[in-house]
Amino acid sequence: MNISLVIPLLNEEESLPELEAWIRRVMDANGYSYEVILVDDGSTDGSWNVIEQLRAQNPNIKGIKFRRNYGKSAGLHSGFQAANGDVVITMDADLQDSPDEIPELYNLIANEGYDLISGWKKKRHDPISKTVPSKFYNWVVRKVSKINLHDFNCGLKAYKNEVVKNVEVYGDMHRFIPLLAKWAGFKKIGEKVVEHRARKYGYSKFGWTRLFTGFLDLLSVVFVGRYGKKPMQFFGTSGLIVFMLGFVSVAFIGFSKLYDVVNNVKRAPLIAENPWFFFALTCMIIGTQLFLAGFVAELVSRSAPHRNNYIVEKVLGALEIEQ
Template sequence: MDISVVVPLYNEEESLPELTSWITKVMTENNFTYEILFVDDGSTDSSWQVIEELKEQYSRVKAIKFRRNYGKSAALNVAFTASRGDVVITMDADLQDSPDEIPALYKKIREEKFDLVSGWKKKRYDPITKTIPTKLFNAATRKMSGIQLNDFNCGLKAYRNDVVKTIEVYGEMHRYIPVIAKWAGFKKIGEQVVEHRARKYGVTKFGFSRFINGFLDLLSIFFVGKFGKRPMHFFGSLGVLSFLIGTFMALWMIGEKLYHIAAGIPYKREITDQPLFYIALVAIIVGSQLFLTGFVAELVTRNAPERNQYLIEKEIQ
């Protein structure tokens, strides 16, 4: 099968018939073998009934329904497991992503040998309250990941099948899938300018909290990707540094007092009366705790069943 079109959705009953018809038209015109995989993320409207009706009309439609709303990342993760196409295309169900972009994305994967191609909505129809935070997050993600993409969170993406079968998406991680793919060893990541259409039906399902969650997830990806198998390197280094700084400050104060005593110079302040003493004490305690945290994390990591699981690209026997 050439293409799996993955469409996560939540309360999109009005747009589904038009979207399915549009995808079918594009696939037929380009002679693709395909499947359309809807994942209903616990919709409370009649989206699932609409999908059941579409299945009767379009044989290539497949669908999964969650019992409750788990989020877009969960929907994508389940769909990635179920997809069978050589190329997997993800797109939103609100008709803001154009199915006409599918052939160009497919070509970049199959002919130009990209692992992942992310859409770039260069001209957006979103309000400024959404576009400005998005630009800031994209800039922060570029800086931390080293991946030069303009739009990490674009729902319209194309993947080689082995990419989606390798990565795991959870929490709010769907916005950082290119970063997850890079940490998994897929380095040929590209970008394609795509059309962004104004929302035709309904309202957006994402609130301001997604920006806070997105930032926390970015930190999680960075930490797990870099120190997931060696947490002692992170916590131990910070702990030793903090402990040494605290110890140095404590020894400095003790040395200063001994110098005054040896030289017969009156030492008017007690060590415990100095703010620096408490700063040194906190640094020593924090350093010890960080070191112990790294030690415990290292023990947990070494006993994890996947501790020695590595991604092998090729093998000759």
């Protein structure tokens, strides 16, 4: 199969028939074998009934229905697990992403050798309250990830099938799939300017709160990517630095007090009266706690069932490797 289209949706009953017809026209015109996996993320309108009707008309339509709303990441993860196509393309169901982009996205993955292509909505039909924060957010992610993309959160993306099978998307991590792919070893990541259309039906399901949760998720994915299999390197190093800062401070205070005693300095303050003593003591306590947190994290990491799951790209010779 050439293409798997994964489309998570929430309350998009009005746009689905038009989207399906548009996708079918593009696929038939290019002779692609394909499947469309529509993931209903707990819709409260008639979206699932529409999906069932579309399935009856087009056997390439497949559906997954969640009992309640779990979020876009959950929808993408379920769709990724079910995808069978050589190239997996994601898009939103609100008709703001154009299916006419599919042939070029497919070509970049299948023929140009890219692992991942991310869409760039260079001209956006969104209010300034969304575009300005989005530009700032993308700038921060670009600097942190060292991936030169302009629009990390664009719903229109294309992947090799092995990428989506080896990247776990959870929480709200769909914003950082390019970074997750990079951590997994898929480094040929490109970008394509795509058409962004004005919303025709309904309303946006994402509010301003995602700006704050996005930065927290970024910290999480960077930490897990760098230290997920070696947490002691982070906690141990941090704890050691903080502990030594406190230890050196205590030693300095102690030697100062000893100097005052030896030289009979009158009215020399007690160690406990020196405010630096409490700073030093706090540093030593925090440093010890960080160090112990590192040990606990190492125990958890070593006990994890997938601690040695690594992506094997090629094998030379008659070898059998269990994953």
